[in-house]
Amino acid sequence: MDGYDDVLQFMSKVGDQDLNYRSFPTGTQCSGQSKWHLLNEVANYKQPLVQPQPEPVIALNARTNSSAESSSFLSNTLAQTQSKNSANTGFSHLFKDQQQQDKQTKPATNDSLSALFSRIGS
Amino acid sequence: MSVICIASPKGGVGKTTMSANLAFAIQRLGHRVVAIDFDNQNALRLHFGMPLSDSSGYVEELDSSIEWTRLAQDTDSGVRYLPYGRVDKSRMAYYDQWLRSNPTLLAKKLAPFLNQSDTVIIADLPPGPSAALQALSLMDPMIINVLLADSASLSVLPEIESGSFYGEDAKQRTYFLLNQVDMRSQLNRDITQFLNGRLASSLLGIVHRDEAVPEANANQMSVFRYAQSSSVAADIDSIARNIHRLLPKMHVSEYKKYS
Numbered sequence: 001m002d003g004y005d006d007v008l009q010f011m012s013k014v015g016d017q018d019l020n021y022r023s024f025p026t027g028t029q030c031s032g033q034s035k036w037h038l039l040n041e042v043a044n045y046k047q048p049l050v051q052p053q054p055e056p057v058i059a060l061n062a063r064t065n066s067s068a069e070s071s072s073f074l075s076n077t078l079a080q081t082q083s084k085n086s087a088n089t090g091f092s093h094l095f096k097d098q099q100q101q102d103k104q105t106k107p108a109t110n111d112s113l114s115a116l117f118s119r120i121g122s
Numbered sequence: 123m124s125v126i127c128i129a130s131p132k133g134g135v136g137k138t139t140m141s142a143n144l145a146f147a148i149q150r151l152g153h154r155v156v157a158i159d160f161d162n163q164n165a166l167r168l169h170f171g172m173p174l175s176d177s178s179g180y181v182e183e184l185d186s187s188i189e190w191t192r193l194a195q196d197t198d199s200g201v202r203y204l205p206y207g208r209v210d211k212s213r214m215a216y217y218d219q220w221l222r223s224n225p226t227l228l229a230k231k232l233a234p235f236l237n238q239s240d241t242v243i244i245a246d247l248p249p250g251p252s253a254a255l256q257a258l259s260l261m262d263p264m265i266i267n268v269l270l271a272d273s274a275s276l277s278v279l280p281e282i283e284s285g286s287f288y289g290e291d292a293k294q295r296t297y298f299l300l301n302q303v304d305m306r307s308q309l310n311r312d313i314t315q316f317l318n319g320r321l322a323s324s325l326l327g328i329v330h331r332d333e334a335v336p337e338a339n340a341n342q343m344s345v346f347r348y349a350q351s352s353s354v355a356a357d358i359d360s361i362a363r364n365i366h367r368l369l370p371k372m373h374v375s376e377y378k379k380y381s
Contacts, residue, residue, distance in 0.1 A: 034312050038273045043316060045280045 124236060124370060125243045125263035131278040131287055133249035135268045136301045137161075139339060140329070140358075141246035142169030146344040147362030149201045153369070154241045156194060158232075159206040160254035162214045166246045167205035170197050171342045179207015181217045191234045199344070221253035228257040242369060251287070259289065264368060266326065267298045271313040279320075297368075299361055300328040327361035330354055 034040055128141040138161065145157040159166035164179065172195065180193045194202040209217075221228060235241050245263070247255050265288055269275035281287050288296055298321050304310045318325060330353055338348035345355045 034316070036273075036309060036312060038276055039312060039316055042276050042279055043320070047280065047284050 124241060125232075125245060125258060125261050126365065127245045127247055127255065127258055127263045127265045128268060129247045129255060129265055129288075130268045130275075131250055131281065132270075132274055135249075135270050135275065136329075136335075137249070137268050138163075138165050138246050139169065139335060140268050140299070140301060141166060141244050143335075143344055143346070143358045144362055144365070145201045145203070145244045146199055146346050147358050148242055148244070148365060149199060150346070150359075151362060151366045152240075153366075154238060155201045155244060156235050156241060157201060157203040157244045157246065159204065159246050160252070160258075161246055161248040162206060162209075162217075163248075164206040164208055167195075167203060168342055169339065169344070170195065170201070170203045172203075172205060176205075177208035179205040179209070181207045181209050181213060184217060184220055189234055190231050194235075199347075218253040221257045225257035225260055228254075229261055232261070239370070255288075259292065262295065264365070265292055265296045266365075267296065268301050269298055269317070270301055271303050271307075271310040271317070276313060279317075296324065298325045300325065302331045303328045304331040326364045327357060329357040329361070 034043070126144075128137045128144070130137055138159075141157055145155045149155040157166060157170070159179075162181075167176070167179075168174065178193075180190055183193060190204060194204045196202055232243060235243055245254070245258055247258075267282060269279075278287075282296065285293050298317070300314060300317060303314055305314075314328060332345075332349075332352055332354035334345055334349035334352040334354055338345045341348055345352060345358065349355060
């Protein structure tokens with residue numbers, strides 16, 4: 001980090017024609033290790049997982065049990081769930097690199113507490 | 123998107139100084155700029171040369187029929203500003219209540235400014251969540267977070283990124299600038315490098331720590347007038363150019379007015 005040249009970094013931005021928040025370069029490595037504890041913590045910070053609300057269970061009416069209708073309902077529900085999940089991703093692409101690293105180095109887990117304890121332990 | 127909110131979850135990061143100097147810089151690029159003080163500290167006016175003893179402002183005129191365009195003060199530079207005014211605590215509370223009870227009233231008050239297509243409103247907001255931020259959010263503003271390269275600013279970043287501070291809808295309108303960066307400090311360098319990678323294009327630029335800024339403030343003038351060739355003037359100009367590209371395109375005739 002001692003070799004960082006902020007002037008050069010921002011000179012390139014002056015010519016950046018597409019200063020759009022949605023055009024984030026996703027390949028930027030922004031995690032890594034630093035000697036500053038808080039910097040590491042923010043760099044590796046994961047937003048708390050939002051548990052998706054279960055869809056309301058609708059009992060299928062025995063009189064309308066045609067396979068076409070039920071499959072349409074299921075596919076609609078699935079599509080809604082997928083669109084909600086994709087809308088909730090937000091900044092997740094910023095953590096892409098770190099998430100990929102995590103997947104490679106340790107088993108996938110949804111337990112944020114255990115992940116926190118393992119970080120503190122390390 | 124011609125309303126720019128200069129905001130931050132943290133106080134003391136230089137929002138007011140940045141609001142004033144960005145107003146000058148954006149005006150130099152050909153926009154008609156109005157800087158409005160939403161912070162009850164009533165400090166923005168000092169950057170535009172208003173005497174300390176002058177207590178006038180728009181908050182005390184909330185219930186009058188006077189248009190805010192008539193309350194705006196002119197400066198030699200061409201930037202106009204609307205001071206908050208010196209009011210007592212009950213009036214401040216009344217203003218907050220006014221904003222919260224019917225947020226659309228603010229948009230109506232600001233409409234005469236925005237009727238001119240090339241007008242840019244720069245809103246200097248108080249730190250943290252506020253009634254003004256809530257009301258301005260209805261106008262889909264560009265939100266520029268002023269951060270310092272320190273642990274306090276770093277610690278609020280996840281909150282901003284998650285959308286819990288400005289709201290989910292504001293994510294695509296949220297930008298950042300890093301203020302008072304001292305490259306002699308390793309911590310400053312490390313945090314700047316980290317934020318440059320993390321925030322990418324939403325980081326509009328950095329402003330180096332420069333004694334010219336407090337000196338210009340003490341002289342009640344912009345850094346462009348006080349220290350035109352300083353590095354900090356170049357920093358702010360570069361950020362203003364990035365903002366300029368994000369603003370609605372002006373017509374050629376509008377540029378000509380300022381040539």
